[in-house]
Amino acid sequence: MSPDQSADQPDLHRTPLHDAHVALGATMVGFAGWSMPVKYTSDVAEHTAVRTAVGLFDISHMAQITVTGPDAAAFLDHALAGRISTLAPLQSRYTMILADSGGIIDDLIVTNTHLPADAGTPPSDAATDQAAGAAEPAPPTEFLVVANAANREPVLAALQERLLARSGADESAPGDTGAVTITDTHRALVAVQGPHAVAVLHDLAAAGDLVVNPGHAVAPDGTEITLDTLRYYRTVPATFRDAPVTLSRTGYTGEDGFELSIAPLQAGDLWEALLAVGQAHGIVPAGLAARDTLRLEAGMPLYGHELTLDTLPVQAGLGRVVATAKDDFVGKAGVEAGPAADAPVLVGLALPGRRAGRADYRVLDGEGTDVGVVTSGVLSPTLGHPIAMAYVRPDLSAPGTVLAVDVRGTAIPATVVELPFYRRSKES
Amino acid sequence: MAANDVPENLTYTAEHEWVAVDDDVATVGITAYAADALGDVVYVALPAVGDTVTIGDVVGEVESHKSVSEIFAPIAGEVVAVNDRLEAEAELAGSAPYEDGWLFRVRLDGGTEHLLDAAAYAAHIADA
Numbered sequence: 001m002s003p004d005q006s007a008d009q010p011d012l013h014r015t016p017l018h019d020a021h022v023a024l025g026a027t028m029v030g031f032a033g034w035s036m037p038v039k040y041t042s043d044v045a046e047h048t049a050v051r052t053a054v055g056l057f058d059i060s061h062m063a064q065i066t067v068t069g070p071d072a073a074a075f076l077d078h079a080l081a082g083r084i085s086t087l088a089p090l091q092s093r094y095t096m097i098l099a100d101s102g103g104i105i106d107d108l109i110v111t112n113t114h115l116p117a118d119a120g121t122p123p124s125d126a127a128t129d130q131a132a133g134a135a136e137p138a139p140p141t142e143f144l145v146v147a148n149a150a151n152r153e154p155v156l157a158a159l160q161e162r163l164l165a166r167s168g169a170d171e172s173a174p175g176d177t178g179a180v181t182i183t184d185t186h187r188a189l190v191a192v193q194g195p196h197a198v199a200v201l202h203d204l205a206a207a208g209d210l211v212v213n214p215g216h217a218v219a220p221d222g223t224e225i226t227l228d229t230l231r232y233y234r235t236v237p238a239t240f241r242d243a244p245v246t247l248s249r250t251g252y253t254g255e256d257g258f259e260l261s262i263a264p265l266q267a268g269d270l271w272e273a274l275l276a277v278g279q280a281h282g283i284v285p286a287g288l289a290a291r292d293t294l295r296l297e298a299g300m301p302l303y304g305h306e307l308t309l310d311t312l313p314v315q316a317g318l319g320r321v322v323a324t325a326k327d328d329f330v331g332k333a334g335v336e337a338g339p340a341a342d343a344p345v346l347v348g349l350a351l352p353g354r355r356a357g358r359a360d361y362r363v364l365d366g367e368g369t370d371v372g373v374v375t376s377g378v379l380s381p382t383l384g385h386p387i388a389m390a391y392v393r394p395d396l397s398a399p400g401t402v403l404a405v406d407v408r409g410t411a412i413p414a415t416v417v418e419l420p421f422y423r424r425s426k427e428s
Numbered sequence: 429m430a431a432n433d434v435p436e437n438l439t440y441t442a443e444h445e446w447v448a449v450d451d452d453v454a455t456v457g458i459t460a461y462a463a464d465a466l467g468d469v470v471y472v473a474l475p476a477v478g479d480t481v482t483i484g485d486v487v488g489e490v491e492s493h494k495s496v497s498e499i500f501a502p503i504a505g506e507v508v509a510v511n512d513r514l515e516a517e518a519e520l521a522g523s524a525p526y527e528d529g530w531l532f533r534v535r536l537d538g539g540t541e542h543l544l545d546a547a548a549y550a551a552h553i554a555d556a
Contacts, residue, residue: 027464039467044468289494356491379493408489
């Protein structure tokens with residue numbers, strides 16, 4: 001036995017909730033330079049609570065970077081793979097930041113957090129402005145970019161480098177760097193995930209601690225946004241005991257849920273309040289182990305496993321994330337050149353029994369020939385059998401193809417299946 | 429069960445296994461510390477009855493959702509019993525590591541003086 005307990009490295013960063021985790025008896029581990037709770041009691045129990053009730057995660061290790069300024073949208077259209085300028089106020093999008101080669105530096109969620117003071121303005125005003133010959137309404141000027149903890153520095157460096165290069169290259173707008181500001185906010189982030197997540201937030205609001213949408217922002221259809229009408233991948237401003245909260249209907253578990261961004265000083269009180277009101281709904285604090293099994297069942301990729309600098313988005317089945325029609329963005333040439341015809345592609349694998357094919361285990365064909373590699377694998381708590389994501393030869397990637405995983409010397413049959421492995425029922 | 433539970437009546441290895449000697453037969457399991465570090469155990473591979481093992485041999489593995497850890501033979505001898513319950517209830521190795529979650533029994537062929545007493549093992553995990 002050689003259990004890996006590496007949380008005592010003195011140089012690990014601590015989230016604002018570190019003491020709360022220790023008080024709850026969490027097993028702390030080093031992850032991407034942070035001391036994080038891997039589990040509080042049982043990783044399977046925490047996983048199941050998120051699938052059937054609600055779980056509370058500290059994900060403050062993730063980088064929350066703001067990009068602000070009049071040129072922010074155009075800059076992000078250039079710097080990132082997606083078309084960011086088309087995001088409506090308070091809308092989020094899953095996207096990526098690519099290298100020149102088209103390889104993935106990180107996957108990101110970008111939100112247009114521009115406070116819609118004018119989004120609530122009746123359309124007639126804009127019409128009046130235009131009739132009076134005024135310029136078009138000012139474009140959105142604030143975006144929140146959420147990056148993986150391990151990629152905080154590479155993402156910040158790439159953004160800053162692209163901002164400098166752009167201002168130097170664009171002779172018509174030499175002052176561009178002054179029009180965009182990139183800031184690492186170091187805010188805290190907690191996720192409330194599971195079918196009872198919305199009930200927990202309702203109770204927090206009923207207790208008077210949470211005010212959702214104090215500024216009466218409206219959705220694109222003109223109706224005021226509430227907890228119940230907030231859609232998936234939409235964000236709304238909120239306050240927790242007067243502290244500003246960015247409340248988003250997003251997550252990494254495959255369940256309904258929310259992510260709440262708050263200043264570090266208020267994070268502990270928010271965490272305690274969510275656990276307290278959540279008790280009636282079966283809330284449990286959940287660690288990184290459960291987060292990993294939940295995201296894997298939901299078929300969501302993890303940087304460093306399914307996504308790397310050597311992977312093109314299309315190989316990971318994420319070609320749709322790249323807005324190739326954009327005139328110019330970093331990585332466009334690499335993406336358009338595409339991977340080699342025989343470059344491996346990402347598939348889901350389902351295995352019988354109890355032994356999981358894990359990251360770096362080889363994938364074999366019927367003759368025992370090496371045809372790929374597992375990037376993530378686990379015994380699925382929800383499905384009861386092992387699941388894995390793997391890169392395999394493209395001619396062996398069709399669902400139903402029977403391959404095998406070399407599990408420490410034993411070839412265990414593995415069938416290619418569609419992703420995700422688990423999809424929640426929308427009725428609940 | 430606390431992760432620092434170290435029963436006085438057992439002996440230990442630095443690799444987080446426990447050994448209970450009864451006459452010339454030693455029972456082997458994983459410690460509470462190891463069980464806590466692994467998380468929920470989902471699969472246990474054990475040696476076969478009749479196998480001859482020497483100290484340090486890899487004789488099995490304990491797999492959790494999170495990771496796989498090898499089991500090293502802490503003593504030398506012939507395997508005389510394995511815990512068949514773990515085939516269907518692997519989780520016992522983690523939930524009851526000192527009782528129903530024992531792994532295998534060896535008829536000793538050699539000494540046990542290299543093993544740690546409870547105080548020494550407790551000090552070992554305190555330093556980990």
